[in-house]
Amino acid sequence: MPDKTTGFIVSRDSDVIENMTDALSPSIEIVGKNGDSVAAYNAIIAKRPEAVFIDLRHDWETALGLCRRLRRALPGVPVFLIAKEKDPDLILEGFRVGAADYVVFPGSEGDLLGSVKRSLGRGNGKVAEGDVCAVFSPKGGQGVTTLAVNLADHIRKISSEKVILADLNLYIGNVTNYLDTPCTYTPFDLVSDIDRIDDNLLFSSLNQHDRGFFVLGISGEVYDANQLSGEDVSRMIRELKAHADYVLLDLPHEFSPRTLAALESADSVLLVVQQDVQSIKTAQRAIGVFQGLGFSSDKAKIVVNRFTGRDDISIDDLNRVLKRPVYAIVSNDHRALSMAHEKGQTLDSIAGSSGLNKEIAALGGRIAGIGSDSREPGVLKSLFGLRAQK
Secondary structure (H helix, E strand, O other), X not given: OOOOEEEEEEOOOHHHXXXXXXXXXXXXXXXXXXXXXXXXXXXXXHHOOOEEXXXXXXXXXXXXXXXXXXXHHOOOOOEEEEEOXXXXXXXXXXXXXXXXXXXXXXXXXXXXXXXXXXXXXHOOXXXXXXXXXXXXXXXXXXXXXXXXXXXXXXXXXHHOOOEEEEEOOOOOOOHHHXXXXXXOOOHHXXXXXXXXXXXXXXXXXXXXXXXXXXXXXXXOOOOOHHHOOHHHHHHXXXXXXXXXXXXXXXXXXOOOHHHHHHHHHOOEEEEEEOOOHHHHHHHHHHHHHXXXXXXXXXXXXXXXXXXXXXOOXXXXXXXXXXXXXXXXXXXXXXXXXHHHHHXXXXXXXXXXXXXHHHHHHHHHHHHHOOHXXXXXXXXXXXXXXXXXOO
């Protein structure tokens, strides 16, 4: 009799684990189980099971993030998403991050095991691409570059994976100034090398910050952004996501063909807004543009920056005016940010214990899909309790 296929279950529900183990037992030997995404990821990498089953019931965002990370790390291992009911949006998102199948469990007898057998029979070796997150506001002065820089820092810290921070302010970018780091490779250089780029060329050309993430920046020269077309930007982002696990885009405050190409190429867009009338009006216009581009309701996420809690415009007001829920709020800490900018370092390096740093860390964790197991549950609750759950 042939050996059974080995499997690993990720779920916080002991009943789900027990019932799935029984259902899979004719063909699958469960060699591990864990409800914490970070611990589960590490255990799966160590055990190398032949199939992974991830329960979506408690935290679908973290589950999808774990799926994407596993597909990148173990491209030959199929990942099955387990849910209690069909959800078309989750099904589409699951396949986007590389899931082998989406299975309702408990369901019709044989659905789970049959799905596993079909997927193992046809193979599932496609390598998942990295995630691209654009940080954007059509209005300047909203803190876009600060968020992009510090999100790249935190995502690298919590994931230990390849993270690229790309400054697409092609006339005069600020990322290298904020980090006090030399610019060794620009978007213009990347486009020139696009037909011969590979892992070695890309990561030997990019500057790697002391914190571990890579920077595609703009040097002190004044460039003519019109050298690059929208298609150049799209090709560049396709190459970056093919080689990196996460790509953070710091975008200019405009709707040029290049910026539109970047927004369309991104998997998610953080639309940064503050609690003032002009910022909200520009955010409304941006949402209208996103709708015209056919963005899904989940792609553009509202992030309220420099939140004080004392403004006349409340979060509820923003939800109503922008006609979509606020995804996250980030506090105002001018002193901590000034110190970081003056020293050319990330916020985590200068003021790691500050509330603002913890909030950006939690947001980075959520983008990476591993935030809900954060060791800062109070921060997560305050940040994300605003968002309606699916």
